[in-house]
Amino acid sequence: MKYLLLLLIAFLPIPLLSHNDDDNMIISDQQSTYTYMMENNKVVVKENQDVTYICARNLQPVTFYRFYDMNSEITKIRVKGVKASSPRYETYTKENIFYDDSKVCHLSLRFKDKNEVGTVTYEKKYNDVCGFSFVNILENHFIKNKTIRIIVPRWMEIDIIENNFDSGINKSVIVDPKSGDTIYTYHLENQEAYRSEDFMPDYMLAFPNIQIVPRKAVINKRTEEYFYSFEHMYRWCKSKADMTVNDHTVIAELAKEITKESGTDADKINALLNWVQNNIRYVAFEYGIQGFKPDEAQAVVRKKYGDCKGMSNLLKCLLLAEGFDARLVWINTTESGREWTLPIPSADHMICALNYNGGFHFLDPTVKFMPFGEIAYPIQGKMAMVEDGDRYLMLRTPSFPPFHNRTRLESEYVVDGGKLAGESQWSFGGEPKYAMISSIRYASKTDADIYLKNWLKSNNPADSILEMDIQGVETGSKGLSISYKDLRPSCVRSFSDELYIDPDVFKDFSMLAVDTLKRKNDYAFPFSQSLQSHIRLIIPEGYRVKDIPPNMEIETDDYQFSIRYIVSDDSVLYHKEITIKKTMLPKSNFRRWNADIAMLRNAYLRQITLEKI
Amino acid sequence: MTTKISVPVVLLLLLFSTGAFADDRQAHAKTVREMVWAWDKPEFKQYELPAGYENESAVILARHQHIEATSKNRFRMNALLFGDINRELYYTNIDRRMVKINGLSALTEFSELSFREETKMSGHMRSNRLRTIVGARVIKPDGSTIEVAVDEEAVAMTEGKKEKEMLKKVAIPGLQVGDILDYFVCDEMELETYNVPPEIFAFFGQYPVLKYSIHCEFGNKLTVEYRSVNGAPEMRQTIDADNNYILDTEAENLMKVRALDDTRWISPYRSLPMIRMYVLNNASKLIFKSPNARAGGVYENLPYDEYLNDSKTFLAAQEKQMFWMKEIDKKVKKTVLAYKDKHPSMSDDELAVLLYDALRFHWPNDYANYPRLKFVVRLQQLFKEHDVPHKLLFVTSRFGPGKDAVVSDDDIFAGLLANDRQLFFFVNGYRYAGEIPPPYQGEAASTVEVVKYAMNKKYGIEGSAGQYEIPESKAGDNRLNSKIEVSFPVDNPLQLNVKRDLKCTGSMKEDYWPLVIYEDWDREMREKLGIGQTLMEELQENKSTRKRVDEYVSALENRRENQKENVELELTAYHGQKPDKITDYSLNAIGVTADRPALDYTVSYTLDGLVKSAGSNLILEIGRLIGQHWEPDELDEKRNIEAYLPTAMRLDYEIEIAIPEGYAVEELDALTSAYSNDCGGFQSGYKLEGNRLVVTVNKLYEKSYVPVDKWGEMLLIAKRTNDFQAKTIILKKL
16 A cells, blocks of 8 residues: 555645745746666666756745655755755654654755756665656746656666646657667646645546556566466465464454354344444554455454555465355555556555455455444545455446435524524445544533534524434444434524524535636535435414515536425425535536525525415 | 783773663662652552543543662763763652553653663763653553553664664553553663753643642752642652652642643743652862852751742853853944934933843844843943943742742842833844833842842842832723724625734733734834944845845745735634635834834725625624633633632724615614623624714723632623623614
8 A cells, every 4th residue: 555655645735845936936947757677587677857946926835755665765966056954854743643754855945036947866776666656747946847757778668657648748768779678758838836725636536647557577587477467466466465364263253252142143133343443543654565365354453553465465364264255355446536447556555356256345444433334435446456365356446426425404493582403313325424423422412512513503593403413323323313302592593573594504515616717627526415304384373474485496517506496285304415426526517506505505594484364 | 831911902992882781770670660660659459440430531540750879989081081080970860650541642652762861962062861661561451461562662863874762662562542551761861061951840730630649868969959739749858878858748639731832821830749859960060150059958938038049049040151242242232322422411311221222223133142141241330331220130930930939040120120111122023112011011020230140149249129010001091992884785795805003012012923023023123223224235235144145035024925814814813714705904103112012903804704694684793803712621610729820901992884875773772781790891882873883892901910719700891801802783784
């Protein structure tokens, strides 16, 4: 999982380092060369870069940074033309990773005059040929001119895959008649700067990049194969997993203890999955071989923590012990931003597969509150490499419709002394359920109560939430519900003989207009989802409906917003439905989206009018 | 045959036998762990969680701190490779806690430990090492104990080209909800040119603490000064067989508080129980200290005057260190003389303001080389030079310990009193000359009329001493006056046009300081001081700054860009939502000079979400136009800690609504409210004149200090404000 991590962080938002304003600085020229070389009977890759900056507008310091890890080193970094701070070599700490070997080398260029030119010359060596698998095209600054060369000697065989290329990138391939080296050259001009924003698509999916698959090398007449095919890659991944020596006796005893009260197979599977979820905390180690080799099952049991590999390996062993056919699975999450089309060990996650009842079921013990039968959105619909002895199976994980990630509110209110009074119940499924249970379970009882009440009041301090009851926060729960009584003076206005009722305090999505002046990237929702509100208002005696807001219905291929009012003799039913069908909202749809959000907002602002009979 | 090894070789062997050192370290760590786990303290054997704590995420069942500092003679090579004998101070601080993990949040919080195993600290001619040893064990509900093999389990975070170890991290193995984590952190130092780090023993916590005890052993050459405040227990003093000072104390069921960062209006040093302790190595010649420094011994509750004298000596020491002042002095002199030429008949008060403004304006932003004390000394010298009657002033902060609770000269701040009524302090935000920072208001300050700085004397400054009661500002001095004009666009009455014009004085300006940019401050100060030259002209004049003009221009440009973003942030914070569009904004005054003390800010924008439609009628959520105000939560309602507001405050809003043609407003009486109590109040009213509805709102915090028994009154003021925030008016379609 480690290569991908390092590869990804090169493009992830780095708040500390990537504060450069893209308008201020221009990369006037960037020459990047990657050369495969032989060193002590081993293939290494040398990277040379000359990056020339011109200060275009503002004299703020520019941070130059490059990442490396235990399999690579920065061998030279020099600055010419401008003053610069000394390079600093630091551990790059990432959220949710307890320990890994990602490092960053960074320095600050200090420009004093507009149009001043500064050049950073930088050299890096990849000591492991597999570590060089990716070249990014964009930078944090506007690029006037950039050339990338990949020099591949005759004895080296690689595959190059270009992703998201547009017409602005020219490619040529020549063979040097003297050396026989194949030289791949990419040239681009006038490329906009990459800007990191919240909820943006992953770099790999949306921005131009080059992937490199090392196939094989002939070293002193000996052929060394890397990732020549999926079989090779599987063997490589499997060899790392096979380094784990599990103590099956210890695990079998544990499995027996866990399942001692389980009657059916389903009970046993649930019991084992829930035990790992409940008892093992997720602690990510991505250091050296630990990036690929699962920790021993008995060690995870002893430590009560593990990363995805350790937790999945333990679950596999527990299931095996109970006679199930369980396997390890290598998979790319949505965050990795890629489909598994290339035979490179790009998986950033490991889960467990259960071959049961004629089909494979996927179990992810790292998601604490997810029951058997569900999988988290980031691994839905992905190609999964499932171990199968010496061979492998490439299976696609199931996808769930937006309704799987559902949030539903049901309320019934009467008008009582200038306020709505009633009972409500929220129910959650899928991703909103996992998030809500986490918020509740990871807070103290007092904090959770305050947090939930504030959320339910929805910025209306005069409203009251009473007798709150939460069901389904335990691991393995199929659904979460929050029931309560609510008194909502904020929803009723009276004037003369009329009452104005606002049935919906939550007004979901009303603030989700996109700032088209600032936003540079497409908008990526974290998951598809469905929100429903079903609110019944009992018409008070002596009143009748005078005015009902018009229904609203917007449906596109990407989303649906709907608000409907159904009036009966004694009640008005407010039914709201918001569905995000596709998670990617492209820039080209922003205008339409904003207009639809404005309509939704407008619909929220319309009140039910009741009048005295 | 014997082989002779030369002395340098032995030294080299010693220096580079790191493996042996590592083994020593591990053996020593093992000894420390064994010693700590063997402590004979019954509270660390009590694993049962008493009833009533089930809903707490974590409970500290027991905590004990063991601090030892004893001195020994030792031969050491100094940086110049001369050997000398010096008295070294060995310091050990072991802090052990036994925590019941009751929930996932506590499990997350306590499941990882990180520490620096060794840190090198540079000192005067020598360097010292700080070593940290960590021990941890997990006690399962059945009473079984699993000791964490920290040395094996810990991973090292490295940095630098040479991958130097910076930090160690341990994920506690075996820890689960329901377990007890028993862990300690032991810091050990060989201090020569340092004092023992100051210690605050806090008798409060975010989690319940059932038992907390402290044991200290200090060598008799050390100077131990401490004070127990706000209900913390007293320490028992004894002397052991080696003549070491022994201090002990303990407490049960400590006060539980919410996170201090989340607690509104708190002054922890004045409200929360704690013992503050300074253990000073005053016997060491290598430590810079006041001539008033106390000799070895234990001193509890030393009088304020001791620390005042310390402060005076440190201030006096600055007088001999006024380096790199020539350029500043030249500029100040030029500014003052030019101003005096133009204003020959200035009053004493005006002269004091001029001198402060000139020095403040020309004082470099480099506060490391140009610190607070230097500023005070130079201002005093300027006052003296220009015959402004003045005294040095020493004051405590309302947000630090009071006069009766100081334990260090760091608790006392220096300033100047001029003409017996004007107060001047070091640069502190965008305040004007003579404006008293809220932390010093209402404090009883000490003064001294300087005759001579005497850094080698215990009293520090020769001159007659006195007292000065710093006045406390009234609510009217700290005022936010907000005029809000609201209109409904004809084409879209659901989107309001809003213009807010704010005038702030006193502490109410502080919220708007992020909108002030240096350029505006510089321009206003130049105008005030009569400096004709602009910043750019001044930079062009000087050879060394000329080449940095572009840098300055772009920096100023950046600040202006940021100002736009800060205006949006201010509006977002005010309404709890982003404005639809900001059409205009300006800072008409920034409140940095005594003749223009108020900050005046105007912003115009469009906003939706505050108007709803009901058939053909409109509903305006008028209460939300006063912005977001404090909404007390359950923890606020249960608060049992007194409140320290920055100052008394008054917030006035005048909301003028242009009723659109074809609409009428009626039944407005709900907008009228009046509530007041000893702490302040909330009032609102309205008047309707033709198509103009003017709603006036006034919120008052009359006191800057609210005792616990009056806290309920603050909640009621907040409640009345929240009630108003929920008010709406109906615009009836005619």
